[in-house]
Ligand SMILES: NC(=O)C1=CN([C@@H]2O[C@H](COP(=O)(O)OP(=O)(O)OC[C@H]3O[C@@H](n4cnc5c(N)ncnc54)[C@H](OP(=O)(O)O)[C@@H]3O)[C@@H](O)[C@H]2O)C=CC1
């Protein structure tokens with residue numbers, strides 16, 4: 001028997017991707033997969049891609065999860081805190097939701113509503129010092145999907161003093177799985193196919209998370225829903241403060257990061273190249289007219305944006321190689 005793990009919210013999109021990664025992980029053994037409305041259903045009835053995984057969704061109860069060494073929570077916002085508090089301190093927890101990401105309680109209430117549950121170690125290993133912090137933590141708050149794509153593009157430039165932190169603009173397109181399995185109203189194929197539409201304009205919940213993670217002080221984020229199941233392409237622009245080469249700054253920052261790839265000069269990220277992987281692809285340049293620095297970032301929102309990132313954090317928390325059970329390479333076409 002390897003390390004015992006459980007997934008709460010396993011019937012959702014992020015939960016399904018976690019089950020897939022755990023099933024292929026050499027050291028992790030699944031001891032429970034829980035659901036809400038789907039409790040009692042076979043896993044393969046909800047996730048047919050997991051053919052052969054002979055498990056039935058249990059109800060989401062602390063007693064079902066408490067027996068694991070590590071629990072992944074892939075629940076709607078506001079549902080993680082009470083469940084995590086009911087688990088023994090000895091059980092490590094990675095929360096894929098937003099409940100424990102922000103230090104600013106007022107910002108949490110403004111964007112998510114309700115009372116802030118507290119702040120856990122932020123689950124982005126590529127930030128300076130964060131790999132060691134995650135390895136030492138028993139509770140880790142996994143990143144938001146737009147937040148990880150944007151933060152990986154921006155944080156080294158702010159840290160190097162290469163851009164003005166008070167003038168950052170992000171436009172980011174996401175595949176529909178980013179909204180979760182429960183989202184139906186505007187995601188029916190007939191309405192999404194052949195369409196690009198902005199949403200949460202001027203008030204996206206990942207803005208305070210990105211500011212906290214990067215040190216940006218003013219940031220505009222416009223999300224766009226794209227007619228594809230997976231992937232995020234974030235275009236980040238900022239005003240340079242000097243003549244630092246943005247690509248060189250990023251290449252230095254991620255020289256030892258196994259999942260963050262600064263592409264060869266002239267190659268720009270494609271979401272399709274990251275699908276099924278835990279990778280983030282980056283490229284940087286300068287806008288010849290405005291002089292703004294441009295960084296483009298691509299991830300799989302269910303990979304580096306959610307389940308892959310959660311497994312990377314779990315590997316660190318469990319003392320396993322950071323890359324274990326995760327792919328650097330995407331599937332294509
Ligand atoms: N999708 C993505 O790309 C990303 C998602 N996340 C975060 O991960 C979490 C899960 O997201 P996602 O998988 O997309 O969402 P889904 O809507 O696809 O899945 C939600 C899961 O939570 C369960 N659930 C629903 N309501 C409750 C409840 N009241 N109590 C307990 N369980 C409940 C559902 O069970 P059932 O279906 O059986 O009712 C399902 O298993 C969210 O916090 C999300 O913000 C973070 C980054 C990216």
Ligand SMILES: CC(=O)N[C@@H](CCC(=O)OP(=O)(O)O)C(=O)O
Pocket residue numbers: 096097098143144145146174175176177178179180200205206223225
């Ligand atoms: C397409 C789409 O709707 N995407 C979601 C992303 C949700 C996500 O990343 O999760 P967290 O809220 O846990 O951070 C959104 O924009 O709200």
